[in-house]
Amino acid sequence: MAEYEFSDEENRHIDSLRRKLQHIAILFLLLGALQLVQSFLLTDETARWISLAASILILGLGWLFIRPLDNLRRIITTEGQDIREVVIAIKDLSSAYLGAEIIMLIFAAGIIIEVMRLTGSAGA
Amino acid sequence: MQQRTQHEFSADDNETLIGLAEGLGRFSMMTGVVGLALAGLGIAALVTGGYGSVMTGPSLIVLGLVAMVGGGLFLRPRGSLTWITSSRGGDVTKLMDALHFLDSAHGVFRVLIAAFVLARLASFVLTRLG
Numbered sequence: 001m002a003e004y005e006f007s008d009e010e011n012r013h014i015d016s017l018r019r020k021l022q023h024i025a026i027l028f029l030l031l032g033a034l035q036l037v038q039s040f041l042l043t044d045e046t047a048r049w050i051s052l053a054a055s056i057l058i059l060g061l062g063w064l065f066i067r068p069l070d071n072l073r074r075i076i077t078t079e080g081q082d083i084r085e086v087v088i089a090i091k092d093l094s095s096a097y098l099g100a101e102i103i104m105l106i107f108a109a110g111i112i113i114e115v116m117r118l119t120g121s122a123g124a
Numbered sequence: 125m126q127q128r129t130q131h132e133f134s135a136d137d138n139e140t141l142i143g144l145a146e147g148l149g150r151f152s153m154m155t156g157v158v159g160l161a162l163a164g165l166g167i168a169a170l171v172t173g174g175y176g177s178v179m180t181g182p183s184l185i186v187l188g189l190v191a192m193v194g195g196g197l198f199l200r201p202r203g204s205l206t207w208i209t210s211s212r213g214g215d216v217t218k219l220m221d222a223l224h225f226l227d228s229a230h231g232v233f234r235v236l237i238a239a240f241v242l243a244r245l246a247s248f249v250l251t252r253l254g
Contacts (some may be wrong), residue, residue, distance in 0.1 A: 004131035020230040027237045079138045097147035104154035111161035
């Protein structure tokens with residue numbers, strides 16, 4: 001059976017998604033770099049290590065969002081392997097969302113701690 | 125003219141699609157939790173007068189609401205991906221629907237991250253200048 005080949009319109013949809021993922025990856029890398037710079041400027045030892053760990057997590061997330069880009073690009077630029085490429089891209093995207101989920105979990109925990117600190121210090 | 129053939133995803137491919145659908149569902153839920161926590165932080169900032177500025181509380185509440193709505197957008201591609209695996213025929217059309225919804229959700233996600241990066245950058249510059 002011949003391999004399914006995406007139409008030009010379908011390719012345009014895929015390219016639009018690829019560009020958005022690329023922007024998201026760049027933004028995460030920027031955020032991670034900013035956090036990394038700030039880590040080295042912190043004087044408190046504990047805060048520095050927490051900030052450093054956060055920057056590594058965010059940079060890692062940027063890298064995870066870069067991974068599906070190549071396969072998505074190949075769907076548009078090559079012929080004969082579109083379904084295989086889309087399946088690999090979906091696998092990479094699943095990894096990216098697992099990473100994003102972990103970051104969100106840490107972020108939510110951080111915010112809840114901050115709410116407790118804010119309400120606790122106001123009550124004291 | 126381009127050769128058009130029908131395509132039905134294999135059982136392995138369906139597993140991959142289910143993996144992404146479940147991942148999107150969990151991510152959507154976590155984004156909602158973060159949004160709720162941000163809104164809670166905004167309310168706490170308003171009540172306690174924390175962070176010194178009157179704009180901080182409302183800004184956090186708005187950011188929290190946007191995060192909750194943004195998280196909800198990821199539920200639509202999740203539904204479309206699940207639909208591919210639970211039905212037969214038109215798999216590519218359903219995949220395209222899922223990718224279209226995913227594209228829209230990523231558009232909102234991109235704006236949220238861009239706003240966060242800008243706020244982080246502004247805070248960094250202001251702290252350094254101060």
